Amino acid sequence: MNSIVVDDDDDCITALSGIIKNYCPKLNILGTANNIVDAVKLINATRPQLVFLDVEIGEEMGFDLFQYFPSPEFEVIFTTAHEKYALKAIKSSCYDFLLKPVNIQELVTVVSKLEQEKKADSKQNVNVLLDNLKAKDNSLKKIAIPSNEGYAFIDVTDIISLEADGKYTKINAEKGLRSLSTKNIGEFEELLDPALFFRTHKSWIVNLNHIRKFLKNESQVLLSNDTLADVSSRKKEEFLKLFDKA
Structure with missing residues (x-):
């Protein structure tokens, strides 16, 4: 799988490239x-x-790349040194991410997952990501639901229950x-707004x-x-x- 690395830190590029070479032989x-401008040229x-x-790429944001590729023909794995920054939005759109410094096993797992999964609707995924990044209070507007067949895109407020x-x-x-997602319920609990x-x-x-x-008496709730x-x-x-009512 032909790949490129976009990062403003040359040390991070060297470290990630070295791990990829040694542990992900299918990646080239x-x-x-x-920066984003050079990334656009390289991708084209x-x-x-x-x-x-x-x-974060200097004063730029990696998400700015989607201004040039609103329906990307390539897959994206985000890298970040900030564990909480934008991760909820990234997860909600079903993109993968790696925390810096990159862990070898996490990289291998993410790449393997990418090779096995069906390609998502890139435009829909990008739209979900960008909409959720704009959301106030870190709350999600829409979520991509991964399944064995592909992805369903659902407005968060339309979700009634998860079992x-x-x-x-x-x-x-x-x-x-109704959808059956390959994510476990704990992953959804991390994503969804506890106020809702x-x-x-x-x-x-x-x-x-x-x-x-x-x-x-039944200790149950009746839903809509x-x-x-x-x-x-x-x-x-x-x-x-x-x-x-307590």
Whole structure:
């Protein structure tokens, strides 16, 4: 897989290129760039299949690259030294990222995952990423749901509930939309706004705006689509406090 590395730090480029050469033999580094303008020129000249893109490139942002490639024909793996910066937006759009200094096993895992997965709708992924970066209070507007068939793109406020199904997650949304995601429920809990979504049970996350009734005897909530979601005894008091009913 032909690749390029975009980073304003030459030491980071050297370190990442060395790890790729030694541990990712299927990747071929065609070149490197220290800024967005040079990255655009390099991409147009080499047509890489994969771009390792630093989130912060001097005074520029790596996301600015999508102004030139709104429907990129290449995959992107973001790199960043800042663990929390923009990671929720990146995850929500199903792009992968690596924290600096890059861990060898994490790199190998991300590259292997990329080689095995079906290519996503790049324009949709870019739009989800950019919309979520603009969102206030670090809350997401839309989320890309990965599945074995591809990706579903759902407005976060339309999600009614999420239910664990082994390593997978069942997602119920408005208008009867249902998806089975390859992400586990814990990954969704990290992404979704806790002011809107609550983990009522190890197997359930519910949208608070879609709760119709709490069934005390059954310790369940009735949702707007008539689904019953469990509320564990450990979560019950915290859940009821949200509605000042404790």
